[in-house]
């Protein structure tokens with residue numbers, strides 16, 4: 001139990017010992033939030049009172065207007081990052097067993113960082129997530145921040161990459177400095193944007209500077225901060241940057257179990273277990289984003305039409321792209337003949353077995 005709080009307590013002690021008031025304040029707030037979510041409301045309140053009375057807090061609040069300001073690009077004045085506080089209950093991510101294992105280990109090791117370092121086997125809490133669009137890379141970053149109860153600082157590649165020579169490296173440095181000043185998860189989303197600078201007609205020297213600056217900043221990052229990056233194009237990354245990440249996770253379109261979980265999660269009370277089974281079977285190869293889109297639309301329609309559940313044929317039509325019942329039945333059978341016997345299909349769709357058998361034997365209409 002106490003282990004849940006030890007990390008922040010140690011950081012507060014470190015901050016106090018080195019006279020770093022910002023650090024004390026930032027980790028006290030992090031601890032107060034952690035206490036709150038552990039149900040220790042009185043303790044959290046008391047902590048905030050103590051911090052609120054300290055002179056350090058007044059100075060810091062006056063300087064920052066109550067919130068650490070996000071650094072901005074010198075020219076465009078656009079903040080180079082966004083900050084959010086994902087909450088565990090709001091962030092669900094459905095992962096394959098293999099990926100979940102790596103994520104769990106990453107979280108476990110980060111939480112145990114102090115003990116690992118004390119035993120000479122510290123870890124570098126950096127994770128690169130790669131895979132095609134819409135498979136949940138950004139969502140996984142939010143999930144990790146929510147699990148750690150840390151704010152998520154997401155770099156905005158549009159603002160980070162400055163049109164002015166030398167400014168991109170400066171923006172990167174400011175971003176890392178900002179992240180270092182507080183407990184957080186720093187997330188470089190769409191990370192390849194930096195690597196893609198190669199395609200621009202800017203001078204190669206600038207790209208080199210940016211990559212070097214990036215690597216220096218990653219290397220200098222304290223082990224008490226989590227660094228995440230996500231990309232659709234891992235092959236565009238400089239191999240030296242790639243090596244900087246201790247953990248790498250490849251995400252792909254969800255397997256059957258993850259599809260079922262995601263579909264069940266969105267359809268909720270609007271679908272039976274069997275509806276979910278059929279939908280999962282028909283959605284092979286779809287990304288999480290596509291699944292979410294289809295299922296959320298089905299729920300929307302059910303709600304506005306005052307329906308208690310989604311219509312099975314309608315749902316299948318969304319996943320197969322056809323409302324022809326014969327084609328839908330064939331599509332289901334094609335994926336899993338053993339599970340979806342003619343008898344089962346007849347029960348599911350409320351059609352006679354002879355009707356089903358007739359449809360299944362029908363030649364598909366030529367395109």
Ligand SMILES: Nc1ncnc2c1ncn2[C@@H]1O[C@H](COP(=O)(O)OP(=O)(O)OP(=O)(O)O)[C@@H](O)[C@H]1O
Nearest residue numbers: 092093094132133134135136137138139288289292
């Ligand atoms: N495995 C998943 N679990 C839960 N939700 C998912 C999953 N995959 C996708 N989604 C949902 O789909 C939407 C898009 O996901 P997300 O933005 O995380 O994808 P991405 O991999 O970052 O895509 P891109 O490469 O386009 O940035 C989000 O609403 C997210 O909740």
Ligand SMILES: [Mg+2]
Nearest residue numbers: 137138189230
């Ligand atoms: Mg993304």
